[in-house]
Amino acid sequence: GESVGLHLPTLSVQEGDNSIINCAYSNSASDYFIWYKQESGKGPQFIIDIRSNMDKRQGQRVTVLLNKTVKHLSLQIAATQPGDSAVYFCAESGAGGGADGLTFGKGTHLIIQP
Amino acid sequence: DTGVSQNPRHKITKRGQNVTFRCDPISEHNRLYWYRQTLGQGPEFLTYFQNEAQLEKSRLLSDRFSAERPKGSFSTLEIQRTEQGDSAMYLCASSSTGQGVEQYFGPGTRLTVT
Numbered sequence: 001g002e003s004v005g006l007h008l009p010t011l012s013v014q015e016g017d018n019s020i021i022n023c024a025y026s027n028s029a030s031d032y033f034i035w036y037k038q039e040s041g042k043g044p045q046f047i048i049d050i051r052s053n054m055d056k057r058q059g060q061r062v063t064v065l066l067n068k069t070v071k072h073l074s075l076q077i078a079a080t081q082p083g084d085s086a087v088y089f090c091a092e093s094g095a096g097g098g099a100d101g102l103t104f105g106k107g108t109h110l111i112i113q114p
Numbered sequence: 115d116t117g118v119s120q121n122p123r124h125k126i127t128k129r130g131q132n133v134t135f136r137c138d139p140i141s142e143h144n145r146l147y148w149y150r151q152t153l154g155q156g157p158e159f160l161t162y163f164q165n166e167a168q169l170e171k172s173r174l175l176s177d178r179f180s181a182e183r184p185k186g187s188f189s190t191l192e193i194q195r196t197e198q199g200d201s202a203m204y205l206c207a208s209s210s211t212g213q214g215v216e217q218y219f220g221p222g223t224r225l226t227v228t
Contacts, residue, residue, distance in 0.1 A: 032215045034215060034216075036219075041221070042221055042222075043118070043205050043207070043219030043220050043221050043222050044157065044205070044219045045219070046216045046217070046218070049214065049215055049216065089156045089157075091156070093215045100162070100170075100215075101147060101149075101159030101160075101161075101162050101170060101172065102147075102149075102157070102159060102215075102217065103159065104156030104157050104158070105156050106154070106155055106156055107154075107155070107156055
């Protein structure tokens with residue numbers, strides 16, 4: 001079946017550097033793509049979303065890029081901090097205007113080196 | 115109301131027993147979702163309610179699983195005749211119509227079936 005997945009299970013970066021987390025998706029009918037952050041022992045926390053008719057969206061220290069040609073999604077975190085250590089999931093939502101169960105990928109564990 | 119709450123946080127049960135989990139969403143949210151997450155994987159969608167109506171169920175939701183949201187507020191997820199494969203984190207999320215795709219997750223209930 002169609003799914004959302006990630007390229008790397010673990011990403012290690014130096015504190016202060018920029019982080020780029022990648023995601024490949026296969027369902028071209030998805031309307032929204034979302035990034036979640038999950039810290040140990042907690043539920044996923046929303047970071048940012050992007051609609052399928054956009055190719056870039058910026059938030060506070062984060063930027064999401066969507067390349068529909070190659071079905072690729074990325075999350076860029078600027079000036080990575082120790083508090084950014086977590087597992088990051090990309091997820092997709094259908095065309096239900098938000099009234100859909102999300103399909104999550106497997107996650108990338110971001111490790112911050114001091 | 116500070117967020118989605120789930121009870122209990124941990125549950126250990128013997129195979130064959132029934133278990134019930136509770137989710138209290140953010141008070142003004144009309145949508146409620148249940149997900150299951152196993153170690154190292156992203157959450158998997160189980161079912162979705164809009165108010166008290168169960169509108170979507172995943173194929174993962176076998177006959178042993180049942181979810182209710184009788185008054186459109188809190189929800190319960192029951193697993194009958196538990197199996198070792200049911201061991202997982204069960205996550206609840208809520209959202210509100212017209213406020214985008216962001217789903218707010220609770221901390222989860224960790225189920226261990228021995």
